Amino acid sequence: MLKKNKNKFELTGWSMVIISAAFILFFSYVPMIQAFILSLKTGKGANLEFNGFANYIRMFHDKTFWTTISNTLIYAVIQIPVMTLLALLIAVLLNDPGLRLRGIYRTCIFLPCVTSMVSYSILFKNLFAVDGLVNQMLMKFGIIEKAIPFVLHENWAKAVIIIALIWRYTGYYMIFYLSALQNIDKSVYEAAKMDGANFVQTFYKITLPLLKPIVFLTSIMGLNSTLQLFDEVVNLTRGGPGDATRTISQYIYDLSFNYVPSYGYSAAVSYVVLLLIVIITIIQKRIMREKG
């Protein structure tokens, strides 16, 4: 009798988790395994034959592959530190209870998060157009004499993408830091004040060390999402001029659906991204464990 009850209990538990598990196995693990098998095959369209690691070797000589990888890393290396510092600064300023309009500031700065990736990319493309608002303002105030063709220039186009990313995500990261700051014991700051520490000293000696874990965590998160960057670049620059702003995710998409389809090679490139993300996640997990 008791054993029968226990079995029934176990069965109920499994019935609760099994549907979601089936969905994830079917739409995550099955495609992942298929992609790996595909990455070992070469050929055009549907005519594919096994060819060992030829696709992985091809990558080493593929200039576009290296361009898209380095573009993606450039975005990450510039965007993440700039955004982190900005978000930290804002969070520290907003953490001051004496600040009268802090609620309004916080809401305003968080608001860019509600826009969809496609929408804000188009807004930025529009604002940074040759005769767009940014150029007009810069000329009006005499900062530049001739309009800058922002999205048509290799480096400016990258800069616009980074500016757009910073615009949308700074508020999001700021919220993480703000909630971490609110957990810091107030007496630490009072003690520092008694010792005559100024704002900059307090920031470097107290705030930053205490926020180190969360800063690290958000950097990893940012790296993870920037490695998968797609929507913004497609809608801002289409990857151009040339391949100057193309990201690795975009290259995978193009290899499968825009160029002459080479599914095998595309799958191999996607496995490189997968590998990078797995490595990053393992580092993140290890750090989290040390912290916890």
Place this chain on the structure above:
Amino acid sequence: MTNMKGRKIAYFFKNLFLIVVSFISIFPFYWMIAGATNDSKDITMGKLTFGTSLMKNITNAFEKVNLWNAFLNSAYLAIVITVLSLLICSVAGYGFVMFKSRRKEILFMILIASMMVPFAAKIIPMFRMFANLKLLNNYWAIILPAIGSPFLIFFFRQNSESFPRETIQAARVDGCSEYQIFFRIYMPMMKSTYAAAGIFAFMGSWNNYMWPLIALQSNNKFTLPLMVSNLAAEFTPDYGMVMVGIILSTIPTIIVFFCLQKAFVEGMVGSVK
């Protein structure tokens, strides 16, 4: 006295900085609203004031390209996906906590590990899978892969840990079945968790771009991001219409944000708890 003055100056610069940042943050919102009232040409020329073309832009957007249809498509998908994924993932999160066993823990780890798989690594096999199932250009191709979300399972599991076991025991003594406990007791008590998770699921579906771009092919099936992206990619885009599209795609999320601010922030930020 000088200290007092110094503090006042610091307070002033602090506010100035925050005002500038806030202004930059909300300016694009003003820009899209002003843009929707202007001609395409005025928008590209950077006209900052309101114009008189609002009705024309809306009529164009709804009649020429049927943005309204795209809005309804996006809303339909987002609602179906949110309801289904919330239901299935919350049961799973609950099951992983209340019926804990070693085997289930291993399964949970496997499911969570799938969060690492970048979407780009799945697009070709998924495209071929749905092509074989003859489900391309069909909403099932969008809905099915979105139902099982490892993050939502994780989120519900995390939040179920603190659910009072005594309540469940009491209900069992009263003769409730396990599923009755889940639907009649757990669900109503976990409203705020559902709100945060719902916002997360809704935003994901509402903003989804890459997979619908691959899986949907006909104009009348397009979601709002696809439609707006296509309009803006034309050789001479009608920016007035595009701005109407951008506003349409921002309204639902902004309403949710202002009505459920706390749940919204938690849904967006909860991933790191």
